[in-house]
Amino acid sequence: MMGPLLISIYVFVLAIFVGFEVITKVPPTLHTPLMSGANAISGITIVGAFYTAQTGNVALSNILGCLAIILATVNVVGGFMVTDRMLKMFGQKRKR
Amino acid sequence: MSPASSPSVTATLVPILYLVSAVVFIFGIKGLTKVRTARRGNLLAAGAMLLAIVATLIDLGTIDYRWILAGLVIGGLIGSIAAVKVEMTGMPEMVALFNGCGGGASVLVATAYLWYRVVEPAADGTPAALLGADSAVSSVLSILIGAVTLTGSLVAYLKLRGWIFGRRISGQPILLPGRHVINALVGLVALGAGLAAMFLPTGFGLAPLIIVAALASLVLGVLLVLPIGGADMPVVISLLNSYSGLAASATGFVLNNNLLIISGALVGASGLILTQIMCVAMNRTLGNVLFGGFGGEASAGGGGASSEYTNVKSYGAEDAALVLESAESVVFVPGYGLAVAQAQHVVRELADLLIERRVKVTYGIHPVAGRMPGHMNVLLAEADVPYEQLLEMDTINPEFKETDVVIVVGANDVVNPAAEKTPGSPIYGMPILKVYEAQTVMMIKRSLSAGFAGIKNELFEYDNTIMLFGDGKKMLQDMLAEVKAAG
Numbered sequence: 001m002m003g004p005l006l007i008s009i010y011v012f013v014l015a016i017f018v019g020f021e022v023i024t025k026v027p028p029t030l031h032t033p034l035m036s037g038a039n040a041i042s043g044i045t046i047v048g049a050f051y052t053a054q055t056g057n058v059a060l061s062n063i064l065g066c067l068a069i070i071l072a073t074v075n076v077v078g079g080f081m082v083t084d085r086m087l088k089m090f091g092q093k094r095k096r
Numbered sequence: 097m098s099p100a101s102s103p104s105v106t107a108t109l110v111p112i113l114y115l116v117s118a119v120v121f122i123f124g125i126k127g128l129t130k131v132r133t134a135r136r137g138n139l140l141a142a143g144a145m146l147l148a149i150v151a152t153l154i155d156l157g158t159i160d161y162r163w164i165l166a167g168l169v170i171g172g173l174i175g176s177i178a179a180v181k182v183e184m185t186g187m188p189e190m191v192a193l194f195n196g197c198g199g200g201a202s203v204l205v206a207t208a209y210l211w212y213r214v215v216e217p218a219a220d221g222t223p224a225a226l227l228g229a230d231s232a233v234s235s236v237l238s239i240l241i242g243a244v245t246l247t248g249s250l251v252a253y254l255k256l257r258g259w260i261f262g263r264r265i266s267g268q269p270i271l272l273p274g275r276h277v278i279n280a281l282v283g284l285v286a287l288g289a290g291l292a293a294m295f296l297p298t299g300f301g302l303a304p305l306i307i308v309a310a311l312a313s314l315v316l317g318v319l320l321v322l323p324i325g326g327a328d329m330p331v332v333i334s335l336l337n338s339y340s341g342l343a344a345s346a347t348g349f350v351l352n353n354n355l356l357i358i359s360g361a362l363v364g365a366s367g368l369i370l371t372q373i374m375c376v377a378m379n380r381t382l383g384n385v386l387f388g389g390f391g392g393e394a395s396a397g398g399g400g401a402s403s404e405y406t407n408v409k410s411y412g413a414e415d416a417a418l419v420l421e422s423a424e425s426v427v428f429v430p431g432y433g434l435a436v437a438q439a440q441h442v443v444r445e446l447a448d449l450l451i452e453r454r455v456k457v458t459y460g461i462h463p464v465a466g467r468m469p470g471h472m473n474v475l476l477a478e479a480d481v482p483y484e485q486l487l488e489m490d491t492i493n494p495e496f497k498e499t500d501v502v503i504v505v506g507a508n509d510v511v512n513p514a515a516e517k518t519p520g521s522p523i524y525g526m527p528i529l530k531v532y533e534a535q536t537v538m539m540i541k542r543s544l545s546a547g548f549a550g551i552k553n554e555l556f557e558y559d560n561t562i563m564l565f566g567d568g569k570k571m572l573q574d575m576l577a578e579v580k581a582a583g
Contacts (some may be wrong), residue, residue: 001461007226008348008349008352008354008357009451010360011241011357011358011567012274012277012348012349012357012358012361012516013353014293015357015358015361015362016361016364016365017365018122018361018365019361019362019363019365019366019369020362020365020368022122022125022129022362023125023129023365023366023369024128024369025129026129026370027129027130027131027538028157028461028463028469028470028473028488029131029470029473029477029486030129030130030131030470030473030484031129031136031370031373031463031468031469031473032187032191032468032469032470032474033128033470033474034125034128034129034195034366034370034420034469034470035130035191035334035337035366035367035370035468036126036140036187036191037124037137037161037189038132038341038362038363038367039123039142039191039194039195039337039340039363040141040142040145040194040400041124041145041341041358041359041362041363041459042195042198042337042340042341042343042360042363043145043201043344044344044355044356044359044360045197045198045201045202045205045347045356046145046149047148047149047152047353047354047355048163048347048348048356049167049201049205050149050152050352051152051156051209051212052168052205052208052209052211052212053208054113054156054159054163054164055159055160055163056162056163057324059211059216060208060211060215060216061208061211061212061215061216062163063163063202064204064207064208064211064318065167065205065208066163066164066167067167067204067249068167068201068204068205069163069164069168069171069201069210070165070167070170070171070174071171071175071197071198071200071201071204071490072171072198072387073170073171073172073197073282074169074175074176075169075175075194075201075353076142076171077171077172077179077193077340078174078175078176078178078179078190078194078223079175079179079198080138080139080141080209081124081175081176082178082179082182082187082190083138083162083396084135084138084139084196085179085180086184086187086474086477087134087135088133088135089184089474089478090135090477090483094114094334
């Protein structure tokens, strides 16, 4: 009935809608943290990079895969950490 | 999805873990939309990422981990050092760089996948037949979007930083003649070469075609962001953020991985929402921001050179402090100049002193003040300003009439009454902070020079406006000292 491509497209379109529904009316205070947090999530490509770097060969695919893992990890680790740093500053205010 | 190596248990377990991860991502992003839950939301998202990584390693089973480990260690070190070291004032640059990394990773994954599956095994036939036409076409899209994100973010980074190879570059748009035609051609080359690579037999030069597609896409990213000026950066950064998500989604289509598709789509949606908010705040369409080259050519129609001012009252810190002493309510309006002068801490000190003296102090934040969405909020949060004091444009605007003193620090276009009163002005129709309605407006500015829009600001000539010329931080420090001395 439904090919894998069609299922993927369904998933994609529905996920976009979920995204819109979940994120509507984000307050301006959180624009930057939302952006940098979401950005860290886009580093999910790291998962794809693993598949292309799974042998010990010294081949272009492995080198590119390793580079991809480096970039994605920078994005993920840096992104989540820097977002946390920002949000910690927002949180402190309420204790004062 | 990995070839062989998966016994039936992991074949079911891994997709379930991916599903859990996707759901936790959604909760994480939802958390990021409320101040109270934001920190937890970010941690949830990080946890979901970890789960996704673990699930993938389970899926891969026994493999050679050397390349993967090397990548994780190097990337983790760079990322964590960057995250700890960056100053809050350097946040727009950092976000742009991380964004570029996300796009770069997508290009590399798609390219590496093509090499791993088609080029290196030297398979016969067309990649579209070998991988499936959907995977093949998606990999071209992944390369295209990822590469545009990568170089577009790098150009944005350089524009935000303001210098390259030791030379200052201006935030002004760089407009090439016939740039729309050039962009369209480069885009067509990228897409054409990519699709040709996928649908021609591998013998036709698969590798060179992919490289041409990737290079053309990288060039396209540069060309697309070069014509966009500094003050439009909030829109560009939001849009690039969205692209990095779409690139991840495209990679998901390549690998047939729903987790990538879902998380990428979430990021894509969040970037689009921010882009939309930024465009509304400037009363401009996305097309106008992307293709308009605003600011470079607009000044001609702005009416009068920006240096022609009459009836400008210039005060010193001492006089300003006198005015402040009789004020009962003060609103600070920060702009990009606040970030440049790093004046956020002095602003907060002055605010604290005024609050001690029972003055009502708030901050009016324009949505596009600064160089990224929420830029001012982050800066002021760093200076320990309670976020409850930061008021959005719609909340603060009705209050200006009852405000004694507005102190504008390094903002210009977002308080320019021309947006309301001068049809034909390039910024006409843009929602502004109505500071001119206040009893007194203090503009802290280096000179009478125009803002990004390159147009005159009549507010400087209003009877209730006083100009405080000088560096923002220095001027505020002087005012702080004067107010203290007077108390």
